[in-house]
Amino acid sequence: MEISEAHARELEKQAVRKKELKAQVGADLAGVDSILFEAGCGHGHWLTSYGETHPEQVCVGIDLISWRIRKCLDKCTKRGLDNVHFYKAELLEYLEVLPESIRFDRTVLLFPDPWPKAKHHRRRMVQTAFLDELAKRTDMGNTFCFRSDDRPYFEWTIEHLEAHPNWEIDASAVWPHETETYFQELMDEYFSVVAKRV
Ligand SMILES: C[S@@+](CC[C@H](N)C(=O)[O-])C[C@H]1O[C@@H](n2cnc3c(N)ncnc32)[C@H](O)[C@@H]1O
Incomplete structure (x- = not known):
């Protein structure tokens, strides 16, 4: 299939970005066996607070939006957190580049x-393919x-978890x-669920 020059340039940019992300992640997480992973971390409130109270845990947060990630990184610098890492990345792309x-x-x-x-x-982060990928990486x-x-x-999340052979609420x-x-x-109210890998 023929693609336009603009499309080809975009694909080339994406490939370069992914290569740079992979190099950065590989360098930051060299020697790390396991992480706590937060997808769509926003401004990093939860992960920086968790990382501060669990200094032994390597924590990784990702988000699509650059300025949010800059806020996350500022929080790490201010609090001197060297166990918490943030990346501007799309969820599935990040899972592809993570060792x-x-x-x-x-x-x-x-x-x-x-x-x-x-x-x-189909744009929701919770999808069967995502739960499959998580299951592969989770003990x-x-x-x-x-x-x-x-x-x-x-x-939707409850239904996807209940239908998945590797997750149990x-x-x-x-x-x-x-x-x-x-x-x-x-938010006035919210709903939480924890599922374990089975
Ligand atoms: C409503 S905000 C919630 C942020 C944060 N978790 C909080 O509770 O404050 C959702 C975040 O998910 C990010 N996001 C959405 N889809 C994403 C994807 N596919 N990969 C990475 N981040 C994504 C958005 O950029 C946004 O910052």
Whole structure:
């Protein structure tokens, strides 16, 4: 199939960006066996607070938006956190460049964009392919923690977890760390679920 010059340039830029991201991630996480991973970390409130109280845990947050990641990095600098890393990256792209040997102790998704229209549901971060990928990187008993103010997205996540052979909802699990994120502060109510790798 023929592609336009503009499209070819865009693909070339994407390839360069991905190569740079891979090099950066490889250098930052050299020697690291496992991480706590937060997708769509926004301004980094939750992860910096978690990282500060768990200095032994290597933490990684990613977000699509550059200025949000700059805010995250400023928080790390101000608090002297060397166990917390942030990257501007798209979720699936990040999972592609992350060294295969790195395991996820825990994955956290807080107030992800709900994409309310049915035709946009495929843009939600929770998808079977994402849960498959997480399952590959997560040891038995380790968890995926999801929180949203959006009831339909919460129910979508429950359905995807219940249908997945490698995840089991753990109703007795305690939420790993409470601190208000930027979006949590704006919401009157929210719903949480923790699933463990089985
Ligand atoms: C509503 S905000 C919530 C931010 C933060 N978790 C909080 O609770 O304050 C959702 C975030 O997810 C990010 N995001 C959405 N889709 C993403 C994707 N595919 N990969 C990485 N980040 C994504 C957005 O850029 C946005 O910052």
